[in-house]
Amino acid sequence: MNLEAQLEAVLFAAAKPFSVRRLAELTGQSAKDVEAALASMMESLDEAESGVMLQKNGSEYELVTRPEVAEVVSQVVKAEAQGELSRPSLEALTILAYRGPLTRPELEQVRGVQSSMILRNLMIRGLVEEHEDVRLGQPTYAVTFAFLNHLGVASIESLPDYEVLRGHSAVSDVLAQLEEPKPESV
Amino acid sequence: MNLEAQLEAVLFAAAKPFSVRRLAELTGQSAKDVEAALASMMESLDEAESGVMLQKNGSEYELVTRPEVAEVVSQVVKAEAQGELSRPSLEALTILAYRGPLTRPELEQVRGVQSSMILRNLMIRGLVEEHEDVRLGQPTYAVTFAFLNHLGVASIESLPDYEVLRGHSAVSDVLAQLEEPKPESV
């Protein structure tokens, strides 16, 4: 059976996110072919107006229900209760969503204030996770599928004004000034 | 959104069979319309050569993976369940071994990372089980005897440096923070 159907079945049955690399391993196909099949799957689910969509976060993919049907689905499954977000949490999540993955000093540079407790609290809530890639000897952090799910977006690229905020050169300028470590960060 | 998408999302998310009557109740539509939508869904999934199909069993409907992809799906399920443990999983297992029984919030406080999926995975693998004692209305978890046996230790107390690592003040202090109000509410 074709690769797209295999991938769909795997994502459906395992009910968790998979990286492109892992999917390539599992199906014995190249990462490039897997990516192409996933892109095609995303498109056909959209075109068919399916109740299910393919969500993308970094290089990972997961099948989830479409936000438009949230009301009826919430009658049969319970989502983990997530209360409101405090302002510092919202701020950190927004910066990580648009600019992530970021190291902690990079996040602190944009927020202007130390953020270790905020990061820890967001990780305990499952809204932020540590990524494998390390920059300047520091771990990097990004938003999770749980965060995207709560917002009901297919990927961070569908967030409002994504291109503007992601690509803005001034952010890069601010971050570029980070080459020297902050003095005595606690 | 259209009825077909609603039904697909419900069947997908709940991951169990539903009767037409129940689906009609959930969506507020007539049984006849629900049946028509299900027939249409079955057809479009077939036409799209999706990896998922709608199975009819008596008067109940369920979304399942297509038999043609059964092999890759069972491989994945097996690999996920029996292969090496991911680093985060191994870490959670270790904390429960040295410091268990712990509630999920306590485990997350020590790890600093949300752990519900990991905990579920460890339970599925028979490495962790729910304990009798409940704390603050939460179930507690500890490693299973089978896992200790597998490590070749007769009891938890025989783990290397058990007293020192279990009684370490950093762990007690961070757990004590769970009872205090957080400095910044997230």
Added chain:
Amino acid sequence: MAVTFRVQDFEGPLDLLLQLVEQEELDISNISLAKVAEQFLDHVNEAKNIPPEELADFLVVAAKLMYMKSKLLLPSLVDEELEEGPDLETQLREYQKFVAASREIDAMWKAGHRSFVRADRPMKRVEIGFAPPPGVTSNDLAAIMRRVIARIEPIIRLPKASIERIVSIQEKIRDLFQRIKSHAKTTFHTFLKGTESRTEAIVSFLALLELVKQRFVLVDQKNLFNDIDISASPDAPEADPLAHSFV
């Protein structure tokens, strides 16, 4: 200078600064930042609820603001260490964009149009039984537990480390005050010269500004491009300046 209005609760130095600029209906520019510098200091002075681990970040921004303000008055004044690091104006512009975006994210968060993942089927557990991780020994577990403990320790120490940092800033100011009193006369550049890190330069500068503000010292500049002379004020108040300082 009297505080002309009260800002709402603020979350960090850039948030405070942005609120001050917006309430004064100013654009974000070096000039408007300098205009609100003293209000910023007053708010930091009076705020009771700044967490200790964030106070140092407020002080860093305060120092940058006062430096910008001084530079508008004395263009010859250049301190390399204070020139380093992110430009506050750029930083604040970016911060403002993310604050706006975070409001939209908040609206989405509250709207309830969420996605659901597929429920885990309880069947799986029965199918698998016992699946221990291959090759893991009890010594591996001990090593992992040590790593976990090592990772927790900085979190436990965080409040203590913050207090230590603030205490050291207070000591620094006390030390500077003694230096000014004993030397009676010094210059602005001498004042900053001995500092080794950027933080130290900021602290020195803040200390000086505090002392000027509280009339402990007099500053005098002979010509536009000259260094600034600093001397102990003959009618310096008897009170300990630290009692009024904001650190």
